[in-house]
Amino acid sequence: MLILEKPREKQESGLFSSLYSFISSEGQREPTYEEQDFIKLGRKCIKECQLDQMLQESKFVQLESLQELLKCVLALLKAPQGHKSIGLPYAEDQTVFWMEFLVKIVVHNRDRMIPLWPAVRDQMYLLLMGSASCGYDYLLNRCIVAVLKLAIYLMRNEELCPIVLQSLKMLLMLKPALLLRISKQISIGIYELLKTSAQNIHSEQDWQIIFNLLECVGAGAVPPNYDDAQLPLPPNGSAKSDGAISGEEDATAVPERGYTSDSEITKASAAPAVSSPSAENWILVNNKDSELTTASRPQSPPSLSAPPVNTLVYNCQLLDHAPFALFKCWDSLAFIVRSVAHITPYNFEACVRCIRIFVEACRDGGIRQRRKLESAAKQKSSKKRSERKPGMASSASSSNLTLLTGDPSDNQINGNAAEQEDLAQRYEQLSIQLLDLMYTLYTRTAQIFRWWAEEGCTVPQSAALWSPGWCPLLQGIARLAMDRRREVRTHAISCLQQRALLVHDLQTLSGTEWCSCFHQVLFPLLNELLPESNAAGQLDAALLEESRIRTATIMSKVFLQHLTTLIELGNAFNELWLDILDYIERFMKVGSDTLSEQMQEILKNMLLVMHSVRVFHNQDGSLQQALWELTWRRIGEFLPNLKEELFHDEADSITPAVSLDYTQIRFAHSTGTTDYSLSLPLYGYSPKISSISASKCDTLPATQRKKPWAKLRSKLKLLKKVGKKN
Template structure:
């Protein structure tokens, strides 16, 4: 029937030429053109078989046949098939959808008498209208509808009306059906991944409008989106906007709606949202304030991790709590790794704020039950790596590209010292503590040697000994650093002072008074252990961390 409506005017219309706008209604010469709007208006135009102005007038027989066909079709009230499709039998509905898709497919391939994008658009609009009218039977037709939209999206390489209708029709379907079809939420949101497959030129042309529709979808349906799959699609669409001039503002507003105050953060979307926030923090399209806000959202998400961790301890058994604790730990590690990347930003305000937010995320996690092994990972992957990267930038990059790196190095050194002291008691109980401690000393030693424009940094030369002295005093007070220690073997004490002497020689006498050193020396001589001031050869494997 659909093909008949679109194509079977050939016998009646031979005198009328094919055109690129066959759905625009025109009457024979001598009458005033009439234009209809809306889907049913376009449907009436289609039934009339009106074309462009003919080059030659049809014969009286052709006009009569045309009029008879028109009246016959109109008397059948075919438009009610579409407007009242929800009353069709299941098989009839499915066949109607398939017929529309087949017709549109032939039109797009140019295999029918009418080769017109307008006709393909019309079929697509009918298809979307039928889908929306049959939300209670969506499973019956969804696969067919989705595949047709997918074909349109993936076969179009330039912006055009057809792909525009396909993309925004798909978004409209998701917006309308998400509140009513919880069992289809993942399937509907997964379908939006088609937008990610758009040709770059097409995506760029519609990115701003797409983002606006995604924002409407999220604000209206955030509570209905629960799964990993659904949120991955949403955050992928938002991440793309971070570097799009027209869409980035709306994209960030949507992400802020999800993340601010943990409003809609879930274990299923946490990593995705944090990664999207990092991309906005790194983007230079917005001003510095937006990058700072993105960093605030990343660090502020720790509150959610703490809440989930506390809830897990109460709500689930010990085994499940341990698994959830590991999962939360991995989320936290991903978040601080993201912050570390922004700490290398060219913009001074952004990288310094990133370091401050990273420090807050490291020392403000008392409520999160993080496995101790994760802290060793954090020092290796985040803290030590950050200090090494910043030092390399200071030594190798032009000051024109990185302004005021001295202040950044100061902040990074304070971060390492605070994180180390925060976890000292737990870390010191582990076999790998000696290696970790040498890593801290190694970074302090290297930072003491850094120069800016050929001159040493007075700020760093004042800061590092002060931080190191504070750490040593705490280690002494807590019993972590003592002559008779067992941490890392008998060499821990000597290894410590070997590095300290390279950083600030007077510190040993400032931390341990003379009488304490004398007592230590006497004890060591009895046990055969080298005295503190004796030379000790350190294995090369333990010198550099």
């Protein structure tokens, strides 16, 4: 028999085990002459059996015969009963051989597998869970490939597609750590599956499985808890899903940041209070990774008694992810969105959720994941250095070689630095592609629902698409507008300013929904640019000031474009207007003189436009005293002279801005000798006109006595200046 030299593995003496190991393994020792004879005999035996022809001709046998064949093969597939470290005998290679034998039979008979699939699915589930729980990594990898290969071939049959796709939930029942290790194989398999069978996926439940796989495998989201009664119990007898974090892992986990709901305020306010650190609004990481927390993310959740604060951070739990799997799953996601036929009203919200999770995973260049990779590389290189130190004194030749060639770990660090730079560029490219993908879906939202409505399906109208569609996509774009990378941030702000908020379909939104746009998209974005925000401290001064000016411009532009709709809100409009003034004041006080001047120009433009469309006036043309006084009372706190500069006529008609208690203006009547004086009181006093003698008006110049009313305005201005000086 052939002996395969594998470390830490006990070899089996079966013919199939030895033969398969010899054919499939790499890096084994050279066989002896006796073993070469066995190899020749084995190859001759396999050739005479004509296994390939037998498998191909299995498609012509009767269904009963096929059932018996599958029953025999399934009986040979035994899942591991104990952990590999215990040392119990288990023919892993033999199991892999018969499993792939089974896969070929199923592929050749895929048109007749509807009644036979449950038995195959159950056995594959037992093998998958058994290999995962017992530490048989080779069998686990081959099981993953086998399950995905079966799905790729069988889902081409439209009748079999939903049955097989539901079976892929078994992949999400694996623990997150195992899912991370096999994420490369799953990401490749899902991409191939979608390219060949996406047109056969129709139901909301089926698409939910696809998007869950992309989220968990690509972005590192925590798998959902599935409890499928159709699947058999794993070999260890535990019916608990492996997708949940075990108690031991939960005990060593610490919260890194809190998440709150962002798409619907009403849902967030009605949700029950969170009482556990492992609830849905936390991201869980291990203790050893806590030092990798970035300052650009919230470090602790708000207290339970505090009111909910709108935020652009999406409500999800993210663990580690593999960069390769992230990029490959992104290809699958882009394939789905860019093919218009694949996005329907039934999978739209699941697709939006998946995109938002990808935004969270790659924000700031996937900085947390890249730092963890860098930390692991440094630990590995330092470990190699410590292992070499005891031998350096006893081996002069090795020390001389090190002096000549340099430390290999240093070369490794340099190589890692280049790889990390390339990885950072790929993350940046992915973020920009995510922006374009969100905008593509954003512009097609109304069209997608309109097409399905024309087909007679019951779907929401365009006016009801704000909460499930437009709002979360705008929040995703605004989330990347908070990114630390200049290219990504600039691209995201430009997308908001020049494209996203100008889409024609948004004209159907009501004033309440536009008010929600401010509170759920624009105001949270402005909050991130204030000094008390952690994200603001990560940006250089020039980029921060540019972002403040551009986001304030977006706020002003949206407000003015939909001013007519917003006015109908009544008191809600007044509150929104005061919030806008509050942000303008705060931006004026935190930046440079240039920023302050820009904020003043934005405010002046808003006031002039509001005045021109008669926002401050009633229908009869009179001033709307409540809004007018409310506006200038608030603006007067930080720009007291702006009212006189822009609206001196309205200012004089309401309350003269003179700081004296009484001001008396004397003039002579042009046709008589009687002189009059006009007393102008402040704030609530009625004016008085009293007669004075002619001798008392000699102090006025002759030119003023000729046209006293024409010069009244200049006197008022002069008196105001005098009052200010006093």
